[in-house]
Amino acid sequence: GDSVTQMEGPVTLSEEAFLTINCTYTATGYPSLFWYVQYPGEGLQLLLKATKADDKGSNKGFEATYRKETTSFHLEKGSVQVSDSAVYFCALRGTGNQFYFGTGTSLTVIP
Amino acid sequence: DAEITQSPRHKITETGRQVTLACHQTWNHNNMFWYRQDLGHGLRLIHYSYGVQDTNKGEVSDGYSVSRSNTEDLPLTLESAASSQTSVYFCASSLDPDQETQYFGPGTRLLVL
Numbered sequence: 308g309d310s311v312t313q314m315e316g317p318v319t320l321s322e323e324a325f326l327t328i329n330c331t332y333t334a335t336g337y338p339s340l341f342w343y344v345q346y347p348g349e350g351l352q353l354l355l356k357a358t359k360a361d362d363k364g365s366n367k368g369f370e371a372t373y374r375k376e377t378t379s380f381h382l383e384k385g386s387v388q389v390s391d392s393a394v395y396f397c398a399l400r401g402t403g404n405q406f407y408f409g410t411g412t413s414l415t416v417i418p
Numbered sequence: 419d420a421e422i423t424q425s426p427r428h429k430i431t432e433t434g435r436q437v438t439l440a441c442h443q444t445w446n447h448n449n450m451f452w453y454r455q456d457l458g459h460g461l462r463l464i465h466y467s468y469g470v471q472d473t474n475k476g477e478v479s480d481g482y483s484v485s486r487s488n489t490e491d492l493p494l495t496l497e498s499a500a501s502s503q504t505s506v507y508f509c510a511s512s513l514d515p516d517q518e519t520q521y522f523g524p525g526t527r528l529l530v531l
Contacts, residue, residue: 350508351508351520352522353519356519410459
């Protein structure tokens with residue numbers, strides 16, 4: 308069945324460091340891929356998405372490229388800020404238009 | 419502004435009791451979803467609805483039920499609460515399947531003693 312696997316956390320980085328959070332997926336067909344972010348005490352918010360192979364989603368300095376050949380959608384940011392501290396979820400919209408979420412990766416950015 | 423709300427935000431109950439969690443959205447979205455969030459599992463789909471009178475089971479539907487009598491609301495009922503249902507519950511909505519983006523409520527933290 309459809310599923311998403313993302314790197315285990317927690318991740319702790321210093322401000323202005325480079326961020327990569329790995330995400331790989333298993334799905335039949337060509338799912339749409341998403342990154343959602345959850346700030347403390349809040350619900351999930353869409354960060355970025357890509358709907359077909361080689362598409363790059365981007366928002367707030369974050370980027371992720373839909374790689375069909377490696378079934379991956381890794382999240383990157385060149386210079387993280389303290390305000391980026393949150394939990395990040397990779398997700399896909401797959402069979403039956405249902406969403407499948409990864410387990411989440413907690414990011415803490417220290418000044 | 420349109421929004422999605424959940425109530426209560428926090429709930430403590432005892433095993434065996436019936437509990438209903440409310441979800442209300444003002445976007446006029448057709449699709450509504452209930453997820454539970456647990457450490458090590460991320461979000462798992464409980465039930466979903468694609469319109470009034472439509473309900474469907476998700477990955478972890480046992481012990482839960484939903485009903486959709488109007489566009490705005492999708493209440494989630496735990497028929498007989500169990501300690502294994504202690505979790506954080508999120509409601510979400512989307513306009514239609516092709517819209518793709520889901521909008522999440524702030525969550526309800528449920529503790530079953």
